[in-house]
Amino acid sequence: MAALRTAHRLLRPGGRVVLSDGLWSVAPHYRATYAPEIAVRLPLHDGLTQIRAERMLAEAGFPVAQGWQHLFPASPYPGDVPVFVLSAVKP
Numbered sequence: 001m002a003a004l005r006t007a008h009r010l011l012r013p014g015g016r017v018v019l020s021d022g023l024w025s026v027a028p029h030y031r032a033t034y035a036p037e038i039a040v041r042l043p044l045h046d047g048l049t050q051i052r053a054e055r056m057l058a059e060a061g062f063p064v065a066q067g068w069q070h071l072f073p074a075s076p077y078p079g080d081v082p083v084f085v086l087s088a089v090k091p
Contacts, residue, residue: 001056001059001060004017004019004056004057004059004060004062005060005061007060008060008061008062008090011090012090013090013091014089014090015089015090016087016088016089016090017057017062017087017088017090018085018086018087019053019057019065019084019085019086019087019088020083020084020085020086021047021048021053021083021084022047022075022077022081022082022083022084023047023048023049023081023082023083024047024081025046025047026047026080026081026082027077027078027079027080027081049082049084050067050084050086053065053084053086054086057086057088061090061091062088062089062090063088063091064088064089065086065087065088066086066087066088067084067085067086068085068086068087069083069084069085071085072085
């Protein structure tokens with residue numbers, strides 16, 4: 001959230017932010033392994049869904065997000081990891 005709020009603060013009206021991630025928790029053999037004491041401190045360690053990312057963008061001041069993952073013929077990540085690519089414009 002801090003990064004999204006910073007992007008909102010720094011962007012001019014009409015500026016665009018792009019957010020992309022995969023839901024790595026469904027493909028644990030491709031997921032980074034962290035020591036338990038570090039993993040517990042990572043707020044999105046279990047993964048980030050598109051719906052949650054859209055909510056985070058809205059909370060940061062980007063009310064409308066547009067998805068772009070339909071433009072990829074296949075997932076850019078290995079292991080059939082669900083992927084999303086969102087962009088949003090600062091009003």
